[in-house]
Amino acid sequence: xxxASNSAPELETAGALRWMWRQLTSMRTALxxxxxxxxxxxxxxxxxxxxxxxxxxxxxxxxxxxxxxxMDKFQLFSVYGSPWFAAIYILLFISLIGCVLPRxxxxxxxxxxxxxxxxxxxxxxxEFTVVSGAASLDGAEKWLKRxxxxxxxxxxxxxxxxxxxxxxxxxxxxxxxxxxxxxxxxGGLLGSRGEAIVNVGERFVNTPTSYDNLSxxxxxxxxxxxxxxxxxxxxxxxxxxxxxxxxxYSLTVQAENPVGSKxxxxxxxxxxxxxxxxxxxxxxxxxxxxxxxxRNSTGKITFQGPVVFLPQDANLTSTGAIKLPDMNxxxxxxxxxxxxxxxxxxxxxFSVFPKVLDPRLLLSAWQGNLGLDSGNPQSVYRLDTSRMxxxxxxxxxxxxxxxxxxxxxxxxxxxxxxxxxxxxxxGKMYALLGAxxxxxxxxxxxxxxxxxxxxxxxxxxxxxxxxxxAKNGTPGLSEEVARLVRAIEDRS
Amino acid sequence: MSSTxxxxxxxxxxxxxxAVYTIAFFAxxxxxxxxxxxxxxxxxxxxxxxxxxxxxxxKFDFSRTERSGRIGTAMMILGFGLLFxxxxxxxLSAHRVPWGNMYEFSITGALAFSGAYLYALAKYKLxxxxxxxxxxxxxxxxxxITVLYRPSAPLxxxxxxxxxxxxxSAAIISGGVFLLANCVAATYLILDRMESKGARPExxxxxxxxxxxxxxAYRLVAFVFPLWTFAVIAGAIWAExxxxxxxxxxxxxxxxxxxxxxxxAYLHARVTIGWRGRRAAWLCLFAGSTFLFxxxxxxxxxxxxHTYSGL
Numbered sequence: 001x002x003x004a005s006n007s008a009p010e011l012e013t014a015g016a017l018r019w020m021w022r023q024l025t026s027m028r029t030a031l032x033x034x035x036x037x038x039x040x041x042x043x044x045x046x047x048x049x050x051x052x053x054x055x056x057x058x059x060x061x062x063x064x065x066x067x068x069x070x071m072d073k074f075q076l077f078s079v080y081g082s083p084w085f086a087a088i089y090i091l092l093f094i095s096l097i098g099c100v101l102p103r104x105x106x107x108x109x110x111x112x113x114x115x116x117x118x119x120x121x122x123x124x125x126x127e128f129t130v131v132s133g134a135a136s137l138d139g140a141e142k143w144l145k146r147x148x149x150x151x152x153x154x155x156x157x158x159x160x161x162x163x164x165x166x167x168x169x170x171x172x173x174x175x176x177x178x179x180x181x182x183x184x185x186x187g188g189l190l191g192s193r194g195e196a197i198v199n200v201g202e203r204f205v206n207t208p209t210s211y212d213n214l215s216x217x218x219x220x221x222x223x224x225x226x227x228x229x230x231x232x233x234x235x236x237x238x239x240x241x242x243x244x245x246x247x248x249y250s251l252t253v254q255a256e257n258p259v260g261s262k263x264x265x266x267x268x269x270x271x272x273x274x275x276x277x278x279x280x281x282x283x284x285x286x287x288x289x290x291x292x293x294x295r296n297s298t299g300k301i302t303f304q305g306p307v308v309f310l311p312q313d314a315n316l317t318s319t320g321a322i323k324l325p326d327m328n329x330x331x332x333x334x335x336x337x338x339x340x341x342x343x344x345x346x347x348x349x350f351s352v353f354p355k356v357l358d359p360r361l362l363l364s365a366w367q368g369n370l371g372l373d374s375g376n377p378q379s380v381y382r383l384d385t386s387r388m389x390x391x392x393x394x395x396x397x398x399x400x401x402x403x404x405x406x407x408x409x410x411x412x413x414x415x416x417x418x419x420x421x422x423x424x425x426x427g428k429m430y431a432l433l434g435a436x437x438x439x440x441x442x443x444x445x446x447x448x449x450x451x452x453x454x455x456x457x458x459x460x461x462x463x464x465x466x467x468x469x470a471k472n473g474t475p476g477l478s479e480e481v482a483r484l485v486r487a488i489e490d491r492s
Numbered sequence: 493m494s495s496t497x498x499x500x501x502x503x504x505x506x507x508x509x510x511a512v513y514t515i516a517f518f519a520x521x522x523x524x525x526x527x528x529x530x531x532x533x534x535x536x537x538x539x540x541x542x543x544x545x546x547x548x549x550x551k552f553d554f555s556r557t558e559r560s561g562r563i564g565t566a567m568m569i570l571g572f573g574l575l576f577x578x579x580x581x582x583x584l585s586a587h588r589v590p591w592g593n594m595y596e597f598s599i600t601g602a603l604a605f606s607g608a609y610l611y612a613l614a615k616y617k618l619x620x621x622x623x624x625x626x627x628x629x630x631x632x633x634x635x636x637i638t639v640l641y642r643p644s645a646p647l648x649x650x651x652x653x654x655x656x657x658x659x660x661s662a663a664i665i666s667g668g669v670f671l672l673a674n675c676v677a678a679t680y681l682i683l684d685r686m687e688s689k690g691a692r693p694e695x696x697x698x699x700x701x702x703x704x705x706x707x708x709a710y711r712l713v714a715f716v717f718p719l720w721t722f723a724v725i726a727g728a729i730w731a732e733x734x735x736x737x738x739x740x741x742x743x744x745x746x747x748x749x750x751x752x753x754x755x756x757a758y759l760h761a762r763v764t765i766g767w768r769g770r771r772a773a774w775l776c777l778f779a780g781s782t783f784l785f786x787x788x789x790x791x792x793x794x795x796x797x798h799t800y801s802g803l
Contacts, residue, residue: 028765031760034753034760035754035757038750038754038757042746044746051741240646246648247646247649269649270650270734271649271650271733272733284735431738435725438725442717442718443718446715
């Protein structure tokens with residue numbers, strides 16, 4: 001105590017800290033944080049998010065450059081990874097831990113403990129009755145014990161309590177939420193996620209360089225990818241012929257794990273990924289790659305193979321670019337692949353069915369500088385025509401060629417491609433466990449009634465006073481007290 | 493029967509259900525508006541045991557509209573049966589669970605909502621709620637069949653999973669009960685406003701006390717909150733299996749989360765800091781409207797992975 005006056009400033013800080021801690025862990029703050037978390041997640045559902053659709057964010061920037069610039073300063077295009085969003089949920093979880101941990105210890109101490117002493121006056125309780133006659137406490141005690149009440153027997157009274165599981169469930173629920181948060185963190189720090197487009201017939205080896213894009217968690221090592229390889233042997237899509245809606249996608253691969261082992265035929269579908277431990281390989285999207293052969297003026301082949309085009313509509317009209325940097329001057333094509341061809345005056349050529357029934361390749365040829373050596377990363381699906389001029393337009397059926405002057409391009413055929421998503425998430429089993437425990441905890445806590453019943457010898461000497469109290473006013477107490485009374489009366 | 497005839501049968505059943513709900517609506521309207529009439533007849537007043545004569549003006553005769561109320565309930569049950577058959581036939585026509593597009597979500601949602609009403613009706617005295625319930629069901633079915641209707645068709649590959657039945661049914665049932673709780677909370681607020689201005693008007697005197705409504709809204713939410721939690725979790729498990737990520741902040745997921753947070757706040761506010769009455773009812777309404785917003789806005793105008801409205 002005497003020390004306290006000497007170290008007043010420290011005490012003040014300690015006091016202030018304690019005050020802040022108490023504020024943070026108070027129910028009211030937790031509630032405000034909870035509602036704040038809900039509000040804070042709204043902008044992410046309204047504005048495009050980089051994590052989901054970077055293209056849309058790019059479009060937003062093009063449409064409203066100044067506004068987008070300011071919105072970006074507040075991380076409105078990556079809400080769920082932003083510091084202010086993290087601040088809310090971290091504070092909420094600190095508040096939650098501060099509230100739940102002490103309660104857990106309290107609750108653990110109560111295991112096997114007896115209910116509190118019988119209050120002096122029972123008359124004021126919500127359920128109060130008197131059983132007259134020669135009833136004894138023994139009968140009441142027996143009934144309470146048989147009905148799984150915790151019983152504290154005193155000389156002239158019984159204090160009984162039931163429904164401790166309510167608090168157990170409650171605590172389990174909140175602790176499980178913490179487990180889920182930890183699991184999310186594990187997945188983010190130790191997992192990886194990437195995508196790769198693979199043409200049918202090609203082989204994908206699971207190394208970082210095979211991916212079109214790949215993101216690693218902070219503590220994930222690059223060498224830790226599962227060493228599998230997949231050879232895409234077949235992709236089959238079926239469509240409803242009246243609505244054109246897809247009915248089934250089925251991808252067949254020859255899987256080797258590890259690379260070089262005996263290949264196994266595996267089938268990947270939209271709802272059934274290929275699993276290696278905590279790594280899963282998903283079939284995410286599909287499209288068409290037209291196969292072309294390009295010859296120079298001397299007839300020598302300068303390029304041959306499939307070129308991935310991206311679907312633009314539900315009928316898989318696809319667009320892409322063919323770039324020929326080795327021609328002099330450089331040549332590029334802006335292309336459109338139409339799986340089932342139709343044409344009208346307003347739309348030009350377009351596809352009327354997503355399967356390849358009557359394909360066309362539409363090309364516009366450009367000559368000049370492709371801009372590949374400018375240092376700026378360039379999309380492989382788009383042609384930067386700023387330093388090029390258009391030299392011709394052509395529509396090709398399979399087998400046809402187009403002579404663009406310095407050479408020719410032949411439309412040989414097409415191949416389907418699939419977009420594989422490969423995800424490693426070591427945290428997800430913990431998240432699932434947390435989720436299951438949370439539901440169990442919630443059910444236990446919401447459907448357990450906590451109540452106390454007291455039985456006391458009437459001060460007059462004969463008869464018993466019975467009283468009950470239910471936490472949170474849960475119903476059914478009066479029926480229970482009535483049953484106890486009946487049991488006592490039957491016994492006496 | 494062929495797929496097409498099942499699809500036609502389903503449509504006829506839905507239209508019949510709408511007709512029956514319309515009758516239910518009128519029966520409940522008659523019940524509410526005509527049940528409360530001042531009883532001037534002396535024999536009825538005399539029949540009321542121990543009623544002091546100055547209470548004469550507040551004695552009501554409910555017997556005259558009892559029949560109308562019962563017809564209303566009978567029609568609600570019949571409508572539920574027809575709607576159930578309609579949803580079932582819709583599923584049979586496509587050889588799958590009838591949860592492939594927004595038309596199907598809506599008719600099943602209306603079914604869950606009226607089912608929740610009938611279930612609650614068996615447990616509590618809330619026949620009066622038949623009026624708002626029948627209006628809401630009629631509006632939902634009307635919108636579904638005119639605006640949202642799509643011919644019966646097979647599922648897209650992304651929906652071909654056992655999780656469709658689990659996740660969507662849990663979400664739809666939760667939605668039905670949430671909306672019922674919203675009706676109760678809204679009734680609370682309307683009656684509360686009337687009472688704070690003076691006494692309830694006569695037609696409203698038959699409705700339960702504010703405290704009963706407050707408790708009922710809480711019970712409904714507390715009962716269905718674990719189911720909603722389960723629906724969100726089932727969705728996350730499915731998402732992990734189909735999209736490679738159990739939580740991706742897709743707009744639908746985000747709003748499901750917001751709904752969850754709002755109801756969690758409602759439960760905490762009631763249980764731990766003792767919110768009752770008006771504030772609790774507003775919070776309940778807010779939480780329920782986030783669910784509706786998710787259903788209407790995100791399905792129709794939102795982008796993201798949950799694009800199954802078929803619109």
